[in-house]
Amino acid sequence: MTQIAERPETEQTTPPRSRLVVVGNGMSGARALEEILARGGGDRFAITVFGDEPYGNYNRILLSEVLANAAGSVVDNEDADDEIYLNPLDWYADNGITLHAGVRIVRIDRHAKVVLGDDGSVTPYDTLVLATGSRSFFPPMEGMWASRTALTRGVFGFRSLDDATSMLAHVKDHRTAVVIGGGLLGLEAAAGLQAHGVAVHVVHPTEVLMNQQLEAEASKVLRSKLQDRGMHMHLGVKTSEILTENGSVSGVRFTDGSDLACDMVVVTAGIRPNIGLAMVSGLETQRAIVVDDKMRSVDDDDIYVVGECAQHRGEVYGVVGPLWEQAAVLADVVTGADPDAEYHGSRLATKLKVAGVDVAQMGVKTPERSSDEFVQFSETGRGVYQTVVIRDGTLIGATLVGDVSKVAALTQAFDSRSALPEERIQLLFDLGSADDSSAVADLPDDTQICNCNGVSKGDLIACVEHGAESVSACTAQTRAGKGCGSCKGLVKEVVEAALGGAGAEDPADSYYVPGIPLDKPTLMREIRARELKSVSAVFAALAPEGREHVGSKMGLTALLRMMWPDDVVDERDGRFINDRVHANIQRDGTFSVVPRMSGGVTSPEQLRRIADVAEKHEIPMVKLTGGQRIDLLGVPKEKLQEVWADLDMPSGWAYGKSFRTVKTCVGTDFCRFGLGDSTQLGIDLEERYKGVEGPAKMKLAVSGCPRNCAESMVKDVGLVAVEGGEWQIYVGGAAGATIRKGDILATVDSHEEAIRLTGRFLQYYREHANWLERTYDFVPRMGLEYLQAVIVDDTEGIAAELDARMQETVDRYSDPWAADQQERTPGQFHDALPLVPLPQVPVR
């Protein structure tokens, strides 16, 4: 039976390099080769590779993508550039490897140390690597086979490039496919076929799809998502027969006797390791070829095994991660790079997309001992399901379906067995501003913390190392957190960690403004008691050594204007430039002009006037704002008064820490869905509260129905009309640097009540919020229930006072554009950058 074939001539002429033969040219064979070459194996061995598929090796994981792609693009094996090929044919030649593609090795003669090919060849080896992989399992079933070796026309496995390309050819003129086996591979095949417009039915013998990776609940979520995408599921049933007509598939019959018509069947009922060669050659096999920790056959020190055909410590792996690890150990041992290297098994972590649904799984699926912790989150409406399993404080398993955003952190915890947060749910969610200091500690130094001002973690740490002793000192020096402010929490964590933990209590955090060491209630008490009515008077009376502080002036100005609406002493140097000239400074030193357009309602006459002004003054850009107004951009300071006069419209206060605008939808006037007159209510609100100054800007909106077209739920105050003539009043919403849905303060049944409660809430906010604290921070800080009690239920008996103080502010309103037609200070509107060409803002 053993043929004595001639040895190839090369063997006789070359010096005795050791001969390495690899049987199998799939992913594991190729990977093992690469690892061997990387360790200098190319010099040490004469390498020969046998692969029974007539291609260079390719990435099997991408098979489903091949299937999903348009037919034909990958069929051509000359197309060596295609990324499915791990190594093109040239790669073998370049590395001096002899490749026998299409030759199947049928036996190993371990005594003669040769392998015998089905082409009659005999190839000697010193070291042999078996990477024979696995093949599709075809359950015994009537109608499956056309002959002993050929499947019935229309029946496919899904394992090789040939399988994929012949399926691609077939789907072109067939309409209905049945996929037998709803495991990972089956679902990938199903998704690929669906992409070709084929109706897909998945048949799976249990209720649990992907039961290798998922437990029942996770599988249920996956199933409903796949069904949403139009995939048909037949679960808990088995196929008993493939029906044929004229030699082609015409349907399948289930064990309950029912039939399903189809013109294509894909069998993905599992894989079986290819161990025939090992068995006939006398190697120990169980489910696969049994290996030791050095990836050697337990029977033969010269034969190594890698990949899906290897059984190590009872485990046979069918995914790539373990295969990579095995190949590395094998190469270490074979090349002598590390003769003591050992493989100790792999912890499995899988992350994949099944038909557009993200799935990640690692470790155990469910708790196995009564002491295991099990955290479970299910939001079936959104198709999200997540679990973690914890044993003795260590993550031993996690399953994520639909939302895998936390997979990186979980994988890290799983691999490193690192300490877990006390609140286990933090493994799955970022809980608001949770003090996740371990996460901050893990950030590399070059991580940008403040994205507005480009301040890295390292910059903040350097600040502390150079002697800064508080968060405020670091932010003052780096300006971190002084842009949009959304990173303030993170900045605080970084600095506190650098200062050596939470011990660094910073009293400055509670000050209303940094230059005066008092919190807001105390400051207001002092101001009232001493009747301090100007910014300079406050500094003189309350600042350390009476010293002025530049960063405190705006906040004090706003506070005094709120506290003394009648008789505040107007010191213009206490105002920011915007408030000195009632316009918003732009990057080139020009200003923007936004006239009030209450409720976003305008008229042809008004638009005509704005157009005339824009032309007359050659306004470089006219733009609609997010608050439903018109912005005239690029106006030089010295032209502001003239532009205002020509517009003859009131200021829209688009520059101040003040009540800005009320965005509205068309409400009941025109909208067929409108439930309340949102336009009129918006106009009334804006006319009443226009220009009211506060600790930060206040943006409002009114929507005429819950479709919420004016985006009321993400405004500082937002009103929504609901059926029954009522208005819901949302407070504390935001959709800027921070996004927050507002909380319902109250539901009221009249415009008057809506206007009154809005004013009362704004007045309470003006009096109690910290400087620059937007409502989205203020409302959660005070607590919604508390605000409802004080503002709606008047539990403290201050409602009437709040209303009266707001009324006083409203009564004292004067339009700043009209008022400042006369210069208030010398050179108020003089150019601050005389005669120098500045970086120009490009104009469209």
Next chain:
Amino acid sequence: MSVEAKLGPVGQIPLGEGRAFLVGDEPVAVFRPRSGGLYALRAICPHRGGPLADGLTDGEVVMCPLHHHQFALADGTCRTGADDVAAYRATEEDGELVVRLG
């Protein structure tokens, strides 16, 4: 080379504010803090070209209105990590503002 310019009455700068002037070819922002004295800096913020004369000031620094970098009035040193700005001498002579470059 030293340039000296008489720029008119000091009162044209409101107390606590700054105003911009051209001295030769140099744009200069002059500040008149409430705590006393006169200070002159190059009028253009070295960070992104902001108009320093429009900035808020106290007795020690001016804060650029664009990105809030702070510069010492006395010598132009930046306190917030940007480049320093040139500082000049500003004085009051017989009620008139005088700025010297170089």
